[in-house]
Amino acid sequence: MSQAVYLIAYLAIIVFISAVIKRIVHYIRSPLHVRWEIYPVAHDSKRASYGGGYLEEVDWWKKERNVSLIGELKVMIPEILFLKTVWENNRPLWYITYPFHLGLYLTIAFFALLIIGAIAQLSGVAAGPKVPLLMSTVMALTNLIGPVGFILAIIGAAGLIYKRLTNPGLRNYSTFSHFFNLILFIVTMGIAILTWLFIDPTFILARAFIVNLISFNISQINSSLFLLQVLLAVLTIAYIPLTHMSHFFMKYFLYHDIRWGDEPNINTPETDKKIGVVLNYPVSWSAPHIAGHGKETWAEVATFNPVAEPETGKEKVDE
Amino acid sequence: MSKSKMVKISDISKDSDKLTSVAVEDLMPLPGDFEDKEWDEIPEETREQYACILDDVNILQIPLPKTTKEEEELVNKFINGMRKLFTKEDNWTFLTLLETTMEYCAKCNTCSDSCHLFEASGENEMYRPNYRTEIFRRIYKKYVKEEPLSKWRNGDVDLNWRTVARIGELAYRCNICRRCAQTCPIGADNALVAREIRKIFSQEMGIATPELHKSGSMLQLQYGSSTKMNKLIVRDNIDFIDEDFSEETGYEFKTPWDVEGADILLIHNAGEIMAWPENIAAFSIIFQAAGISWTLSSDLAAYDSINYGVFYDDVQFARTAILQAQAATRLGVKKIVLGECGHAHKALTVIADRVLPEPLKIPRESCFPILRDIVMSGKIKFDPERNNFPVTLHDPCNITRLMGIIKPQRDIVKKLCPQFREMNPHGPFNYCCGGGSGYAIMSRNNIPEWRFKITGRKKLSQILDAFSDCRGSEMKKYVCAPCSNCKGQIRDIFKRYDLFEKEQLAYGGLVELIVNAMVDVNPGYIKWGEEY
Ligand code: SF4
Numbered sequence: 001m002s003q004a005v006y007l008i009a010y011l012a013i014i015v016f017i018s019a020v021i022k023r024i025v026h027y028i029r030s031p032l033h034v035r036w037e038i039y040p041v042a043h044d045s046k047r048a049s050y051g052g053g054y055l056e057e058v059d060w061w062k063k064e065r066n067v068s069l070i071g072e073l074k075v076m077i078p079e080i081l082f083l084k085t086v087w088e089n090n091r092p093l094w095y096i097t098y099p100f101h102l103g104l105y106l107t108i109a110f111f112a113l114l115i116i117g118a119i120a121q122l123s124g125v126a127a128g129p130k131v132p133l134l135m136s137t138v139m140a141l142t143n144l145i146g147p148v149g150f151i152l153a154i155i156g157a158a159g160l161i162y163k164r165l166t167n168p169g170l171r172n173y174s175t176f177s178h179f180f181n182l183i184l185f186i187v188t189m190g191i192a193i194l195t196w197l198f199i200d201p202t203f204i205l206a207r208a209f210i211v212n213l214i215s216f217n218i219s220q221i222n223s224s225l226f227l228l229q230v231l232l233a234v235l236t237i238a239y240i241p242l243t244h245m246s247h248f249f250m251k252y253f254l255y256h257d258i259r260w261g262d263e264p265n266i267n268t269p270e271t272d273k274k275i276g277v278v279l280n281y282p283v284s285w286s287a288p289h290i291a292g293h294g295k296e297t298w299a300e301v302a303t304f305n306p307v308a309e310p311e312t313g314k315e316k317v318d319e
Numbered sequence: 320m321s322k323s324k325m326v327k328i329s330d331i332s333k334d335s336d337k338l339t340s341v342a343v344e345d346l347m348p349l350p351g352d353f354e355d356k357e358w359d360e361i362p363e364e365t366r367e368q369y370a371c372i373l374d375d376v377n378i379l380q381i382p383l384p385k386t387t388k389e390e391e392e393l394v395n396k397f398i399n400g401m402r403k404l405f406t407k408e409d410n411w412t413f414l415t416l417l418e419t420t421m422e423y424c425a426k427c428n429t430c431s432d433s434c435h436l437f438e439a440s441g442e443n444e445m446y447r448p449n450y451r452t453e454i455f456r457r458i459y460k461k462y463v464k465e466e467p468l469s470k471w472r473n474g475d476v477d478l479n480w481r482t483v484a485r486i487g488e489l490a491y492r493c494n495i496c497r498r499c500a501q502t503c504p505i506g507a508d509n510a511l512v513a514r515e516i517r518k519i520f521s522q523e524m525g526i527a528t529p530e531l532h533k534s535g536s537m538l539q540l541q542y543g544s545s546t547k548m549n550k551l552i553v554r555d556n557i558d559f560i561d562e563d564f565s566e567e568t569g570y571e572f573k574t575p576w577d578v579e580g581a582d583i584l585l586i587h588n589a590g591e592i593m594a595w596p597e598n599i600a601a602f603s604i605i606f607q608a609a610g611i612s613w614t615l616s617s618d619l620a621a622y623d624s625i626n627y628g629v630f631y632d633d634v635q636f637a638r639t640a641i642l643q644a645q646a647a648t649r650l651g652v653k654k655i656v657l658g659e660c661g662h663a664h665k666a667l668t669v670i671a672d673r674v675l676p677e678p679l680k681i682p683r684e685s686c687f688p689i690l691r692d693i694v695m696s697g698k699i700k701f702d703p704e705r706n707n708f709p710v711t712l713h714d715p716c717n718i719t720r721l722m723g724i725i726k727p728q729r730d731i732v733k734k735l736c737p738q739f740r741e742m743n744p745h746g747p748f749n750y751c752c753g754g755g756s757g758y759a760i761m762s763r764n765n766i767p768e769w770r771f772k773i774t775g776r777k778k779l780s781q782i783l784d785a786f787s788d789c790r791g792s793e794m795k796k797y798v799c800a801p802c803s804n805c806k807g808q809i810r811d812i813f814k815r816y817d818l819f820e821k822e823q824l825a826y827g828g829l830v831e832l833i834v835n836a837m838v839d840v841n842p843g844y845i846k847w848g849e850e851y
């Protein structure tokens with residue numbers, strides 16, 4: 001059984017990483033899209049505060065753009081850490097969804113601390129009677145952050161289920177998978193709490209499991225509760241990027257490339273090249289103003305005027 | 320939530336006369352004494368010809384299928400179009416944006432309260448920004464993407480001719496103002512979905528609103544302008560404007576045409592020539608007074624900046640943008656400057672930026688920065704006392720939220736209008752006038768009634784609030800709406816509620832305010848009520 005759990009854990013990690021990569025690669029490989037930005041554009045360091053952009057300047061193409069990574073971070077960090085947009089536009093939901101997200105963030109931090117602890121253990125830093133202060137801090141934080149994260153996620157998930165069931169507006173849009181996802185979190189986090197309470201109060205087992213995973217040391221797991229916890233945790237990890245919850249990393253592209261994608265096509269031969277490619281894509285739309293004129297590519301269709309030619313001809317004669 | 324306002328996703332395919340109806344008593348209250356009546360009926364002949372099964376209005380004219388075969392055809396054509404919409408070849412323009420909205424929406428409804436239609440309708444579920452998107456998403460996942468267990472994972476929707484007819488019509492219950500997209504924590508875009516659905520109908524099924532297509536973009540391609548003015552008529556009309564306004568203002572000016580090598584090609588929305596000639600004249604006066612090297616072009620589509628493709632059809636969009644850029648290249652001007660028309664601004668400056676190939680990459684900019692520079696330069700003498708009446712500024716969505724041009728127009732009104740006051744909210748967070756995405760030019764059947772009751776309601780309420788200290792007919796007030804479509808919508812709504820008289824309201828563009836304050840021009844360029 002233990003071997004199977006290790007195998008599933010490795011598979012889950014592979015699924016997680018592949019699914020994340022697949023989504024990102026799919027996005028990056030998608031064809032050039034038109035500009036469709038929405039202001040305020042956060043990286044415009046001079047004007048983002050009031051929602052302006054470089055198009056406010058005469059001869060804007062001759063001027064330097066003020067693209068500031070700090071500007072983007074100033075929006076992104078509160079957005080990620082505090083769900084600022086939800087706070088501003090949907091306060092009643094924020095009170096529920098924030099504990100849920102905070103619970104997940106703390107759980108991610110807990111995993112990171114576990115991994116740091118495991119690496120330290122493997123490298124001998126955390127071994128022996130004199131554990132360095134830094135490592136004991138990591139372990140203390142792991143012990144604190146884990147359970148707080150699990151509890152917050154459970155409270156948030158339960159609140160979200162309640163909200164989705166009782167708010168008629170939300171109910172209309174809530175599908176089976178919403179409830180399944182939330183219940184999955186409650187069960188996984190619930191088992192994690194039980195494991196912590198009864199089997200692994202200082203996460204020694206959890207850290208040892210990660211040490212084993214890293215060092216490919218498939219050793220026996222004796223507690224069936226711990227086994228169940230590992231199983232649920234890795235399945236949840238594998239499941240997240242297969243669902244809409246992958247917004248947690250795809251949001252970067254939606255913000256950075258679409259919402260704030262104001263890069264003009266000035267001195268950008270790369271964009272011109274891409275325009276050349278897309279304009280040569282074939283068009284198969286069937287409406288009469290597009291099809292049936294013997295024009296096949298976007299370039300041909302877009303430079304063809306289905307109605308004006310005779311008219312302009314006549315005008316030339318008139319003149 | 321009252322029962323009539325609650326519409327379920329599954330209702331979209333139901334065999335019923337209407338999906339929903341917005342009751343007068345549910346409408347968002349306006350500040351003051353305003354009365355709305357029950358909906359006028361859609362005329363019998365329209366109902367016989369077209370599928371009018373969504374609510375009390377009919378905008379998209381989807382032929383009513385008469386036989387089972389026609390019903391099936393409607394569904395098949397729609398689904399074919401939807402499949403094409405999700406291919407890079409047919410929809411490279413928006414595929415990435417659409418796919419991300421399909422995949423990552425959390426269905427949290429955070430975007431709902433930002434929508435002025437949802438608010439004005441008293442929160443009728445049909446107007447929730449995510450309603451049409453969710454139906455579209457379920458169809459996509461089940462029939463296009465064919466996700467395993469889609470019904471279970473994503474929720475189900477029955478795809479029959481009613482679903483298709485209703486979702487088509489529903490794509491025209493949105494101003495595509497993208498205020499909802501601005502508030503989405505994920506970055507999903509429900510406005511885009513409305514436009515993409517319009518594209519399926521237009522580009523695949525050949526169904527578009529007559530105002531946007533047959534009498535809109537097609538006329539522009541045919542005559543050069545949706546007004547049907549060809550180059551000879553347009554030049555005649557502008558000559559007449561030059562004469563008329565030279566006389567009226569006491570400022571002799573001449574609008575230049577087809578000047579090769581001029582610095583600027585100015586493109587107006589040609590609708591201004593007919594409806595607001597004072598806007599055209601004001602540009603000519605200002606540019607002449609400032610000594611700018613500029614011209615208009617009489618080339619096809621280059622004297623009318625409109626590009627209705629932005630609202631419903633990528634092919635029509637690209638055709639128009641290309642014609643406009645070609646005209647500029649032919650004249651050898653240094654840049655195109657767009658007059659006061661919001662969608663034209665966004666179309667040619669932003670969207671066309673990744674459509675125009677290398678030889679047509681002529682720089683394009685808004686008129687507001689150059690107007691600001693002129694006003695601030697001291698080249699023209701102004702007397703702000705001439706503008707000493709309450710002025711508020713409407714922010715056209717396309718220019719502000721979608722282009723980030725916020726400050727230039729404010730610098731001007733702050734300098735020239737002593738009683739300027741902002742609407743709340745404003746700038747990139749403004750509300751649409753209610754005419755956005757094509758409705759401002761629609762007056763068929765009871766569409767105007769819908770524009771007054773639902774789409775324009777929030778803007779009206781904002782305008783009245785901005786003048787809360789000077790309401791009534793005692794004091795003249797001015798709404799500066801620097802966009803032709805917005806002006807059309809504001810004009811119609813003022814007329815509907817008698818506000819020209821009851822509130823002494825006038826509306827107009829930004830250039831009119833500039834000329835009104837010019838010392839070299841006779842006073843009284845802006846007119847109120849019977850002065851028109
Ligand atoms: S579009 Fe955005 S705000 Fe609206 S429901 Fe989807 S995720 Fe929530």
Ligand code: SF4
Nearest residue numbers: 434493494496497499
């Ligand atoms: S784009 Fe504007 S009108 Fe359309 S749903 Fe969003 S907020 Fe409402």
